[in-house]
Amino acid sequence: MNSTLKNTIIFTNVLFFTLMLLIVGCRKEKKNDAPIITVSLPQAEITLNAIDSVRVKTTINDDFGPLTISIYVTDAQMQVLTTKLIRTTTENKIALDELYFFSNKYLQSGIYYLVVNANDGKNNVNNFIKIHILEIPKILLSVYVGVKDATGTRIFCSDSLMNFNELGFISSNIISGCVNSYSQQIYFLTDDGSFICYSLSNFQFDWQKNGLFTPNHLKKGEIKEFSFLTYVTNGNGFIYGYDNTGAVRKLYAINNGAPYNFNFIDNYILTSVEDNGTNNKSVQAYIQSGGLLTKYITNFLPQTILPYSNKTAMVFAQNQSNVELYTYNFEINYLHSFGNPYVGIFHSAIETPDEQYLLSVGNEINVIEKIYGNSTPYAIGKRADILKFESLSDLLYATDSNIITIYNYPTSSINFTYNFNDKVLFFDFRYNK
Numbered sequence: 001m002n003s004t005l006k007n008t009i010i011f012t013n014v015l016f017f018t019l020m021l022l023i024v025g026c027r028k029e030k031k032n033d034a035p036i037i038t039v040s041l042p043q044a045e046i047t048l049n050a051i052d053s054v055r056v057k058t059t060i061n062d063d064f065g066p067l068t069i070s071i072y073v074t075d076a077q078m079q080v081l082t083t084k085l086i087r088t089t090t091e092n093k094i095a096l097d098e099l100y101f102f103s104n105k106y107l108q109s110g111i112y113y114l115v116v117n118a119n120d121g122k123n124n125v126n127n128f129i130k131i132h133i134l135e136i137p138k139i140l141l142s143v144y145v146g147v148k149d150a151t152g153t154r155i156f157c158s159d160s161l162m163n164f165n166e167l168g169f170i171s172s173n174i175i176s177g178c179v180n181s182y183s184q185q186i187y188f189l190t191d192d193g194s195f196i197c198y199s200l201s202n203f204q205f206d207w208q209k210n211g212l213f214t215p216n217h218l219k220k221g222e223i224k225e226f227s228f229l230t231y232v233t234n235g236n237g238f239i240y241g242y243d244n245t246g247a248v249r250k251l252y253a254i255n256n257g258a259p260y261n262f263n264f265i266d267n268y269i270l271t272s273v274e275d276n277g278t279n280n281k282s283v284q285a286y287i288q289s290g291g292l293l294t295k296y297i298t299n300f301l302p303q304t305i306l307p308y309s310n311k312t313a314m315v316f317a318q319n320q321s322n323v324e325l326y327t328y329n330f331e332i333n334y335l336h337s338f339g340n341p342y343v344g345i346f347h348s349a350i351e352t353p354d355e356q357y358l359l360s361v362g363n364e365i366n367v368i369e370k371i372y373g374n375s376t377p378y379a380i381g382k383r384a385d386i387l388k389f390e391s392l393s394d395l396l397y398a399t400d401s402n403i404i405t406i407y408n409y410p411t412s413s414i415n416f417t418y419n420f421n422d423k424v425l426f427f428d429f430r431y432n433k
Helices: 002-026
Strands: 036-041 046-049 053-061 067-074 085-089 093-101 110-119 124-134 140-149 152-158 164-170 174-180 185-190 195-199 204-209 223-226 229-234 238-242 248-253 257-265 268-275 281-287 292-298 301-309 312-319 322-329 334-343 346-351 357-361 364-368 375-380 386-390 395-400 403-407 414-419 424-431
Touching: 036 110, 036 124, 053 067, 053 110, 067 093, 085 093, 140 164, 140 174, 152 185, 174 223, 174 229, 174 424, 185 223, 185 229, 223 257, 229 248, 229 257, 238 257, 257 281, 257 301, 257 312, 268 292, 268 301, 268 312, 281 301, 281 322, 301 346, 312 334, 312 346, 334 357, 334 375, 346 386, 386 424, 395 424, 403 424
Parallel strands: 046 124
Antiparallel strands: 036 053, 053 093, 067 085, 067 110, 110 124, 140 152, 140 424, 152 164, 174 185, 185 195, 195 204, 223 229, 229 238, 238 248, 257 268, 268 281, 281 292, 301 312, 312 322, 322 334, 346 357, 357 364, 364 375, 386 395, 395 403, 403 414
């Protein structure tokens, strides 16, 4: 009996626990509903300026919590364009009524969406409010100029009347200079291989990188602003893309040589390279996402790379006593001669607002049309060491030794001239955005 009773008790306990497990297992997990977002401000279709704030009044309710709320602006492709305003609570309800400062001076006029996002740890919900944004007008603030000095380079900037005042001094000669209006900084590549950054608000030193040249390569190089970053060639075989703090955000490793000029064409990079050990020159094509497409060894010295047409670049080169033009097509990896050669020494080339080229060779500036390469004189007897168009006015700025001349392109009539004490090494434009 004792054995039978013991077995009965054991069976009863097992049955009880089995039933309890079945009951617990059959219970449904309590549903976690998505947060409910109610927005009373701003109203849909409101018009705002690109540098602005907007009152956001919203209530978010959830069945559990905690909650994380994010507010930001996106474009039609849902790309986030502004810094997010983030608020959190351990409760299952939150009410917000505050100004959201979404300032982004680069937003263009168009349709955007103010997004209120709620996340309860499991569910992620968005409420989209359609808004209209008006861009702020782009304004030319100043022209910055680097002028050679006996012991380095003097830096000048213009006022609204194009009077130039000296800002500071760099104790090296500048090979290339660039203003980045996005970061409001100015960058210099010097002949001792330094890459130097100054703030434009007060022309104060920000940061510096050294060792961009190697003894066995030409002391040549280029700085270029592209997609908010500032890129610079490095004689050790790289093209670096720096942000405003001096952190490397992009890096392109160049095949067995030192890059000394480059350009971004569609989704590609084309760069001129002096090869290691041989002093051979090459033109190398890379995909912007990374990877070498092709390398052309050349019997000429590539000087400047400009856009030509879809997925095609134009290369201006010095070949002994002639300047020659070549097109490079990225899809078929083909470098081909273009137009006729020009007798003389290459100084500068630039694409024009009416989709032609200006080429300075010897003591002439010529207009080159893109279809057949036909050339017509633009300014006979005028030398141009550097050519640049100011994008808002389409005025042409040109330097000849110590003189800056502004031309009323497409005519060659002179709008303004300014004489410095020594050779102009670079100049660039500072905008408000």
